[in-house]
Amino acid sequence: MRKFLWINNEKGFTLVEVIVSVAVLCLVCGIILRLFVTSDDLRENNLDIEKAQVTVSNIMEQLKSSDEPLPADMISEPDFDGSLTLTQYYDSKWKSVQSGDSPRFVLTAVLRPEDEGLYTEGSFGNSGESNPEASMLFGISISIRDVERARELASIVSAHYYRNMGVDHD
Amino acid sequence: MTEPFKYYQRNKGASSVLVILMMVVLALFGLSALTASLATVRLTEKSGNWAGEYYLLEAEAEKVVAQLDKVLHDAESRAVGYMEEKAFLEEAGTVLPADLQKMVYLNMTEYLPESGRDAYLGRVMEAVYLTHAVNEIEKEFPGAELEYLDNIYGHVIEDEATSAVLFGLTVSEETDENAKNIDLLIEIVFPGYSIHFAGNEVSGTRLSGGLRYNIVEWREWQEAFGYSEDIQYADPVRD
Numbered sequence: 001m002r003k004f005l006w007i008n009n010e011k012g013f014t015l016v017e018v019i020v021s022v023a024v025l026c027l028v029c030g031i032i033l034r035l036f037v038t039s040d041d042l043r044e045n046n047l048d049i050e051k052a053q054v055t056v057s058n059i060m061e062q063l064k065s066s067d068e069p070l071p072a073d074m075i076s077e078p079d080f081d082g083s084l085t086l087t088q089y090y091d092s093k094w095k096s097v098q099s100g101d102s103p104r105f106v107l108t109a110v111l112r113p114e115d116e117g118l119y120t121e122g123s124f125g126n127s128g129e130s131n132p133e134a135s136m137l138f139g140i141s142i143s144i145r146d147v148e149r150a151r152e153l154a155s156i157v158s159a160h161y162y163r164n165m166g167v168d169h170d
Numbered sequence: 171m172t173e174p175f176k177y178y179q180r181n182k183g184a185s186s187v188l189v190i191l192m193m194v195v196l197a198l199f200g201l202s203a204l205t206a207s208l209a210t211v212r213l214t215e216k217s218g219n220w221a222g223e224y225y226l227l228e229a230e231a232e233k234v235v236a237q238l239d240k241v242l243h244d245a246e247s248r249a250v251g252y253m254e255e256k257a258f259l260e261e262a263g264t265v266l267p268a269d270l271q272k273m274v275y276l277n278m279t280e281y282l283p284e285s286g287r288d289a290y291l292g293r294v295m296e297a298v299y300l301t302h303a304v305n306e307i308e309k310e311f312p313g314a315e316l317e318y319l320d321n322i323y324g325h326v327i328e329d330e331a332t333s334a335v336l337f338g339l340t341v342s343e344e345t346d347e348n349a350k351n352i353d354l355l356i357e358i359v360f361p362g363y364s365i366h367f368a369g370n371e372v373s374g375t376r377l378s379g380g381l382r383y384n385i386v387e388w389r390e391w392q393e394a395f396g397y398s399e400d401i402q403y404a405d406p407v408r409d
Binding site: 025028029031032033035036038039040042043045046049050053057060114115118120122123124125126127128129130131133135137139154155156157158159160161163164 | 189193196197199200201203204206207208210211214217218221222225226228229232233235236239240243246247250253254361364366371372373374375376377378379380381
């Protein structure tokens, strides 16, 4: 019976014991909570990366499906090498915002001419009229940066051959 | 007999057991959540890489289309040159086969009425264009397959439908396993010119929106994955 005496001990715990046990409990709780916090951070981060990947793909498909390298309302001034740059800004919920609205994500699409392109006059002799045609291969690179965390979330590189630029299609 | 088991009925220490159990359960949940998040991160990485490779392959296919159009643009320029030089009024030439060139010459100088010459010249120009195009494609794209839907001179010899040539090429990613490919099938067509020949002067205007080619097929496919029976405990790429 002597060995069960500690159960009947009515003395309680000393302050040191309580402090140590609470400290151990806090440490274990901290580690466990850290797991959840890390997991949630990863999940949120991953959501942003997924959204960025979808956004760069969407913009790439938009650029490839148009007849002109960039729609007139999106176009920037061409660089010295003829590159066209498109910049779009998004807030933390991926809503499109203006550059002055402290955006969280910045998308940059650069279309760079890969060669001198082709030009067809569209007439010969004294025909009096012509239907000129121009075509050019553009290299396209699109990336999205997280301004807050100063890192790139997604980027893709491709090319598109724009044919019959500046020609009305029937 | 009940004396030794008395301690079972006491509640002292039960809270500790509950706290430990709760900690273990929470730790298990936390680890599960972390594992799931890490798996999603790896999946996202893979899908990002896949999209990147896919767009790079598409870029290669676009470059092939651009190169093909360059060849066709050159063929068109040479067909325009043939017309400007009025080579159809010469009995012998270097572009068309000798018999055909002679036939064109005879048709233009003797047999055809003036009213039929403009339309005929359009077909001759198309034949010159396709001749140059086919010759250059065979040099520039050794791996390409050309399929002739009709005799490219058929509509010059007889009044047949417009001829066309199909260009087929597979663009592949430079990798050994599970390579991604794009099958291209492009119809080479003549953009069309409205030609006017009168008083020994020839002129022509390109038809609006005329194209030198049409993309008939753009099929992306990947070689099938093979399954290995070996158990892989770690990802060798990541490790």
